[in-house]
Amino acid sequence: MPTDRVLSPARRSSEIGDEQEEALLTGQHVDRKGQTGRGRGFFTRWKNPIIVTWAAIATIIILVFGVLYVRSHPNDDKPTPGAPNTPNTPNTPKNPNTPNTPNDPKAPKNKKKRNLIFMVSDGMGPASLSLTRSFRQFTENLAIDDVLTLDKHFIGSSRTRSSNSLVTDSAAGATAFSCGLKSYNGAISILPDGNPCGTVLEAAKAAGYMTGLVVTTSITDATPACFNSHVNMRWEQDRIAEQQIGDHPLGRVTDLMFGGGLCHFMPNTSIGSCRGDDRDLIKEARKSGWQFAYTIDGFKYLRMGKFVKFPIMGLWAPADIPYDIDRKDTEYPSLAAMAETAITALALETRNSDKGFFLMIEGSRIDHAGHGNDPAAQVREVRAYDKAFEVVRRKIDEMETETIVISTSDHETGGLSTARQLHETYPDYLWYPSVLANASHSSEYMAKLLADFPERGKMKVTKYINDELLPLQKITDADDEEVAKLVKAKIDGLSSAYVWADMISRRAQIGWSTHGHSAVDVNIYAYPPEAAKKLWGNHENTEIGEFLRNYLDVDVDAITKKLREGGTHAKWMGKELDEILEEKEKSMGVGGKTGEVTVNGLDSYHGVHKRACMH
Numbered sequence: 233m234p235t236d237r238v239l240s241p242a243r244r245s246s247e248i249g250d251e252q253e254e255a256l257l258t259g260q261h262v263d264r265k266g267q268t269g270r271g272r273g274f275f276t277r278w279k280n281p282i283i284v285t286w287a288a289i290a291t292i293i294i295l296v297f298g299v300l301y302v303r304s305h306p307n308d309d310k311p312t313p314g315a316p317n318t319p320n321t322p323n324t325p326k327n328p329n330t331p332n333t334p335n336d337p338k339a340p341k342n343k344k345k346r347n348l349i350f351m352v353s354d355g356m357g358p359a360s361l362s363l364t365r366s367f368r369q370f371t372e373n374l375a376i377d378d379v380l381t382l383d384k385h386f387i388g389s390s391r392t393r394s395s396n397s398l399v400t401d402s403a404a405g406a407t408a409f410s411c412g413l414k415s416y417n418g419a420i421s422i423l424p425d426g427n428p429c430g431t432v433l434e435a436a437k438a439a440g441y442m443t444g445l446v447v448t449t450s451i452t453d454a455t456p457a458c459f460n461s462h463v464n465m466r467w468e469q470d471r472i473a474e475q476q477i478g479d480h481p482l483g484r485v486t487d488l489m490f491g492g493g494l495c496h497f498m499p500n501t502s503i504g505s506c507r508g509d510d511r512d513l514i515k516e517a518r519k520s521g522w523q524f525a526y527t528i529d530g531f532k533y534l535r536m537g538k539f540v541k542f543p544i545m546g547l548w549a550p551a552d553i554p555y556d557i558d559r560k561d562t563e564y565p566s567l568a569a570m571a572e573t574a575i576t577a578l579a580l581e582t583r584n585s586d587k588g589f590f591l592m593i594e595g596s597r598i599d600h601a602g603h604g605n606d607p608a609a610q611v612r613e614v615r616a617y618d619k620a621f622e623v624v625r626r627k628i629d630e631m632e633t634e635t636i637v638i639s640t641s642d643h644e645t646g647g648l649s650t651a652r653q654l655h656e657t658y659p660d661y662l663w664y665p666s667v668l669a670n671a672s673h674s675s676e677y678m679a680k681l682l683a684d685f686p687e688r689g690k691m692k693v694t695k696y697i698n699d700e701l702l703p704l705q706k707i708t709d710a711d712d713e714e715v716a717k718l719v720k721a722k723i724d725g726l727s728s729a730y731v732w733a734d735m736i737s738r739r740a741q742i743g744w745s746t747h748g749h750s751a752v753d754v755n756i757y758a759y760p761p762e763a764a765k766k767l768w769g770n771h772e773n774t775e776i777g778e779f780l781r782n783y784l785d786v787d788v789d790a791i792t793k794k795l796r797e798g799g800t801h802a803k804w805m806g807k808e809l810d811e812i813l814e815e816k817e818k819s820m821g822v823g824g825k826t827g828e829v830t831v832n833g834l835d836s837y838h839g840v841h842k843r844a845c846m847h
Contacts, residue, residue, distance in 0.1 A: 344586065345585070345587055345588045345634070346588050346635070346784060347588035347589050347590075347591075347631065347636075348436075348588075348591070348638075349575070349592075349593065349637040349638075350409070350590070350591070350592045350593070350637075350638050350780060351592075351593045351595070351620070351621060351637060351638070351639035352409070352455055352595070352642060353639065353640070353641045354455055354595060354597075355402075355598045355599025355602040355643065355645030355646070356599075356641045356644070357641065358752070358753075358755060359648040359649055360648060361755070362650050363607065363614070363742070364615055364618070365379055365383065366665055367611040367615075367669070368615060370665040370669065371665070371669050380618045381618050381622040381625065382617075382755075382757050385625075385757040385758060385759050385761060387756050387757060387764060387767060388756040388769045389753040389755055389770050389771070390640050390641075390753060390756055390775075391753055391773060392641075392643045392773055394408075394414060394416060394417050395416050395424055396416045396417060396424070397417055399643070400417060400749065400751075401417040401454070401643070402454040402455050402466075402643070403415075403417065403418050403419050403454040403465075404417045404418070405455075405642025405773060406457075406642055407419055407458050408642075408773040408774045408776070408777055409432075409458070409642070409773065409777045410459045410777060411423075411430065411431055411432075411458075412775075413774060413777070418464075418465045418467075419465070420454065420462060420466055420468075421458050421461065422462055422464055426464070428792070428795040428796065429792050430793075430795055431458065431788065432780045432781045433445075433460055433590055434459075434788075435786035435790070436590040437482075437485045437486070438786070438790075438791060439587065439784070439786045440585070440587040441582075441590050442487045442488075442581055442582050443460075443589065443591070444489070444490075444589065444592070445459060445460065445486060445591075445594075446488075446570045446574050446591065446592070447490070447492075447593075447596045448491065448492070448567055448594070448595060449493070449552045449553070449594070450491065450551055451476065451489050451547065452469040452473050452493045452496045453596065454466040455592075455642065456592065456594060457469075457476075460475065460476055460480075460485050461475035461476055461480065462475070463475075469496050470507050470509065473493070473496040473513055477513055477516060477520070477522060478520055484520070486543070488542065488545075489546070490545075490548070490565075490570045490573070491547065491548070492548060492549035492550065492551050492552045492553045493552075494526070494549065495507070495551060496513075497513040497547065499511060517545070521543060522543050522544070523540075523543065523544045523545070524546075525545070526546075527563075528548070528561075528562060528563055528564060531548060531565045531569075531570075534573055534577070536569070536573050537572065537574065537575065537577035538576060538577075538580070540577040540581075542581060544577075546570075548564050548565060552597060552600070553565075553597070555609045555613060555677070556609075556613055556615070556616040557612040557672075557673060557674050557677075558609075558677045567595055567620045568623045572623050574591055574593070575624065575627045576627070579627075579631060588633050595613060595616065595617035595620065597609075598617060598645070599645045600676075601613050602644070602645025603646065603747055604675055604729055605733045605734065605744040606674055606676070606733040606737075607736060607740055608673075608675075608736050609675065609676070610646075610648070621639060621757070624759075625637065628759060628760075636760065636764060636783065637758065638764060638767065638776065638779070639756070640756045640757070640776060642773070643750070644749065644750045645748070645749050645750070646744045646745070646746060647745025647752075648742070649742070649744070650742065650743075651741065651743055652737065652741040652742055652743035662741060663740055663741040663742060664739065668736065670705065671705045673704060673705070675731075675732035675733035675736070676729050678701060678704070678705065678728070678732040679721075681700075682718060682722050682728050683727070688722070693719050694715060697715055697719065698710075705732070707735060707739070718732075730747075756776070766779055
């Protein structure tokens with residue numbers, strides 16, 4: 233089994249120390265006490281108003297020239313004694329409010345190279361923001377105008393349909409970002425004609441950029457996979473893992489990967505593996521230079537990015553990292569901490585390069601909370617993503633290199649509504665954030681507690697639910713029908729997650745229309761907003777992909793051409809191409825090489841409007 237430490241860490245001779253001390257403000261306080269009388273006597277001697285006027289003008293002129301001189305010589309001040317003076321921590325002027333201070337967002341940036349951070353809030357729609365904003369105001373006793381960080385950087389919205397459905401999945405949604413083209417639901421950077429499309433990450437790596445992926449789900453999941461691998465369907469995660477370590481026509485294209493999904497890299501002979509074969513990808517990757525980090529101790533060893541050797545893969549969980557409502561800082565890193573570590577490491581690695589870095593950060597489990605219709609988990613996941621965005625914004629202000637963050641969602645999940653009509657009578661105009669605040673765990677966590685309860689007798693299970701589980705969520709009014717559903721799930725060996733989620737949603741009066749995705753437009757955020765003017769307003773999701781490649785000035789089309797050379801891509805992409813093309817032939821809706829989408833291929837209504845209840 234792997235150890236809980238980073239293997240072969242690089243000790244940097246120029247390791248960054250503590251942050252610089254804050255410089256003192258310029259200027260000197262003048263104590264005017266006791267001078268008031270003398271001042272009055274002085275001016276009484278100047279009776280001539282002309283002399284007084286000229287004296288005032290001369291004083292103003294001297295002050296103006298003094299201010300202009302100080303601003304034109306910002307480097308005349310000496311650095312703070314004892315502060316580090318490395319390429320990443322330049323001498324800081326004494327006045328931290330001047331435009332030349334590195335952490336001032338108005339500070340001049342090095343425009344010769346660029347960094348691009350692309351954030352994906354998987355499954356987060358506009359209602360998720362409204363829900364989380366009100367939840368935060370309630371739990372932190374904030375004013376109604378105290379909004380989320382994301383709210384302050386909203387610039388537009390994105391249309392999300394795929395090539396074969398008005399309701400996209402994450403694979404097609406992420407392909408639109410990575411390739412800038414529409415594809416079918418399930419496609420991992422593969423187009424409807426079966427050909428691979430080059431990605432912005434692959435193009436960035438070919439152009440000399442450092443590249444990274446940070447997620448809270450498995451690193452082999454659809455969104456991260458679309459940036460550095462190509463398979464016909466998203467569930468081919470074993471093949472995705474192989475490509476991610478470098479078994480790829482372009483070789484290794486990613487320098488840093490943080491997330492879960494360790495099980496896909498372990499041979500099926502190992503405990504905890506979820507691979508279908510006995511390939512040991514960790515062993516293979518180590519031979520080609522990869523460094524691996526495991527668990528929270530491995531993460532701490534990276535020292536927030538100051539002690540990293542590339543390429544590095546940090547896999548902190550066998551599958552997904554737990555929901556933030558369930559996650560413990562002593563066991564798993566937060567999204568914000570992973571993001572900061574990745575940015576610091578990549579910035580240090582590129583400090584002497586003429587190219588910057590491309591980093592994709594995904595708040596992956598917002599989507600999972602939506603699928604589970606779990607509002608208590610949803611608000612914590614959105615809140616964690618909002619904190620990560622704030623960390624990214626702060627890091628951008630500290631950088632000397634021009635850097636931008638673009639944030640959007642691949643789709644909305646759950647059809648979330650901050651309202652729910654519980655009865656046929658006229659609905660109430662309210663919802664209760666206190667119910668979400670009272671919940672201490674996700675419905676997924678609660679379902680596991682019930683499933684792991686060793687007793688199966690109906691009376692013992694009922695007592696366990698009433699005495700142990702319901703108090704965890706502070707549910708004091710559970711009726712017999714709700715408890716019976718939980719008992720039945722336990723007796724039948726089924727998951728009770730949907731039951732737990734519905735109990736919270738009903739009490740909070742939160743509505744859901746589906747356990748799947750919806751076609752609602754999703755928001756776009758950016759910092760600094762001026763650098764993303766082309767994304768202001770409403771856009772197709774492929775336009776976001778086009779913006780990413782254009783901002784970095786990389787040739788994605790050249791990567792596509794290279795991937796298709798010799799027609800050998802069918803050998804490394806996947807094994808189900810013929811089946812997929814046959815199934816999707818009538819519903820692709822994509823014409824030629826342009827990726828233009830029509831609605832001609834969309835599926836039509838089949839007369840099925842009633843389905844059996846899922847519970």
